[in-house]
Amino acid sequence: MSEMKQEKNRTTKNLIITVAAVFFFFSLFQLDVISETFLASFDGLLGITSTMFPPTLDEPIDIFGAAVESLQVAIMGTVFGILFSILLAAFAARNLAPHWSISYAVKTFAAFVRAVPALIWALLFIVAVGLGPTPRILALAVNSIGMLVKIYAESIEEIDESVLDAVKATGASKFQVIMQGVVPMLLSTFISWSVFRFDINIRYAAVLGVVGAGGIGWELVRASRMLAYDQMLAITLVIFGMILAVEMLTRFMKDRVIQVNAKASS
């Protein structure tokens, strides 16, 4: 019986692999990927790569300023995003919402917001409020809300009510039940997702500079327009360094959170 099943499984697997392979090669020809342009692009890439070295920064101080501005945009966008998400999540969570229709409405809104990419939000906000850091902050905040509302609301919905019963049974007040029961259950999920979102926002802040006329993304566009590939590489390296630094910072923060969590309860 089980042998037959295994045999069947193997046949299915082989079939899938064959179909996938056929489709891959079909696509290769259909899209005309292996043509002169594809082969020629190697030459082009080689040419560009050679002009990238050595990476140079014309105005190093400006680049540094732009990097800091991107960082500020990311921080502001994340903080506003988190604050609004917490507020909205309280209405999106089924077990907290005053009525199920409100929960449904907020969740639908969040899903819609999530479906629109950050870049589009940035363009919309540029039209609405003009150039500068504000549209990028708003775009990041809104984009964060789309994701965080869903995650916060889900973790609120997963709260174990029987544990709250137990705290209530000790004679604890409502405030004490929330602070000593609800908060510890939510805190680490909230913090680790918020930190993760900050991580994403840093990357986006750099990219959004492309449309937002500012920040390090803008410097990258400027360099590419002038075909200054050596500058592009240098700017990319700065972005890379920035992201790496933040990565280390967020990891440090996460470790701290775990420690603080353990400490707070001693």
Add this chain to the structure above:
Amino acid sequence: MAETVLELRDVKKVFSDGTEALKGITSTVKKGELVSIIGSSGAGKSTLLRSINRLNDPTGGEILFQGKNILSFKRRDLRQYRRHMGMIFQGYNLVKRSSVIQNVLHGRLGYMNTLSGGFGHFSKEDSFYALEVLSRVGLKDQAFKRADELSGGQQQRVGIARAIAQNPDILLADEPIASLDPNSSWNVMNYLKQISKEDEITTIVNLHQVDFAREFADRIIGVKAGEIVFDGPPAHLTERKTQMIYTT
């Protein structure tokens, strides 16, 4: 004859969906007694226990504690009443991400003002007391671990410690060993009995297993379909009466 600590008079509970879970429970519990409530699933054991500390509100009758009908209590009075009632749950119901000692300290919340309790500013005395209670259930070494790092039996002993930290007059335990293996069950019931005898704490335990009820209880109450159908010492619980309690 020991004094009466709790008196139930015709306690009724009809849930909002119309389920009649308690159909008039009348009984008295004496100081230091270890009472076990037995009965088949859905008989109303949990509802009865949760009515005593008002985790659910009875829809009729009276429950008297220290001469007062606790069913009329609101907010402040209810909080103060609840700290006299330690509760132990089948699923332990610890705040899993908090430390063991933090969970035990929750037993002190009813004695603290709302703010300092909320922010977890427990006094030194409370912290030492919590450690002392933990060592009574053999968990002093585990005090600073996260609650969910402990085994089921250990977590239930933390549950006992949390209840004891309240300095309760009555312990309510709702199937405290239903999720444990026989060895841990034995161990947990032993701690429960030992503490209730040493501190003369009246203890009411819902139990699924009749054997454990016979072994540990001073008195057994059989509940069937929301009514008391047996009330007496374990010796009086014959095979026939047990069958009567469990057949529907």
